[in-house]
Amino acid sequence: MEQKKSLIKKIEGSLAFRIRPILKNLCFFGIHLKENLSKKETIRVKFVSMVGVEQIPMLQQCLCSIFCKWNKVPEKIIIVSDGSVNETCLKKNLNFLPAQVEIKKPEDYLRSFKGSLINEYAGRHPFGLKLAILLKENEEGRTLWCDSDILFFGDLSQAIQNLPSGPICVAGVDWIHGYEPQLRDFLGGQWTPEMPVNAGFILFEAVPFDMGQIQAGLDFSRESWDWATEQTLVAYFHAKMGGRYWSPEEMVITGEDSQELRGDPWRRKWRGRHYIKPHRHMFWRDVYLLKKQGKNKKEA
16 A cells, blocks of 8 residues: 555656646646736835746746735836847737836846946846846835746735835745855855845845945856856845845745645645746646636636
8 A cells, every 4th residue: 555655656746747848838728817817906016027038928927926816916017028038029928917017128227237247247147137137126116026937826915015114125035055155255154144045036125235345246256157146145235234034924935845736835825936946847737726726716
């Protein structure tokens, strides 16, 4: 009996990894969240995300889950192209949202950092562009940065409304210390918090970024610039100002159900989930769960 259970578990785990392309394709044949969307009241925060052509389907589902599950939605939605997709394509793919979407190009941000190492970093890696976006949007009010590989299963608008005005920075808890070693040491290793920062879902306002320190850090680590460079800088300033973290219920990064065909985020009381690369195969499974839950409620 135990051998049989073990075999079934192995088969389920294997299918959990292999079923992703099927569920993703079903998205284009009606298994999506778009039909449940309606206009909602807004909260004082702008939603900002960056996408390339490959991330558009995930961004669609991320935004759908916000409009389905949040009681109130961000007052402004800004989507930045990473340079691989044009404004017309993004507008066409996001025209189902019951809200105005502002599309921006890389140069809308990079012109503010002309001649700086931030521009050079952006030319070598998309996370350099993300850093430029964060710095610029920080100057222009309360911002919610959200990676495209995130889904919501419950309301987060009340938690956001309850947060104080800036200076403030709220970040996710990562599963590892995903920092660039050289840059971390340059900034002084003693700042590294016990709980690792993930910069995929952060709320920030009036963060006192030190541009001289950022320039010096980028110069020191320029031979090893990658995705971790931006996250290390965000984590450093987050720690320096005594930044907050989302609770495990508000935003979770986990692989605890990675071998399950039937996940259950509601039983686990998750309101938001970030599907980082090792857990990405579960994204479309959970889109399907959201759709199924919405359909059941509609029929009840």
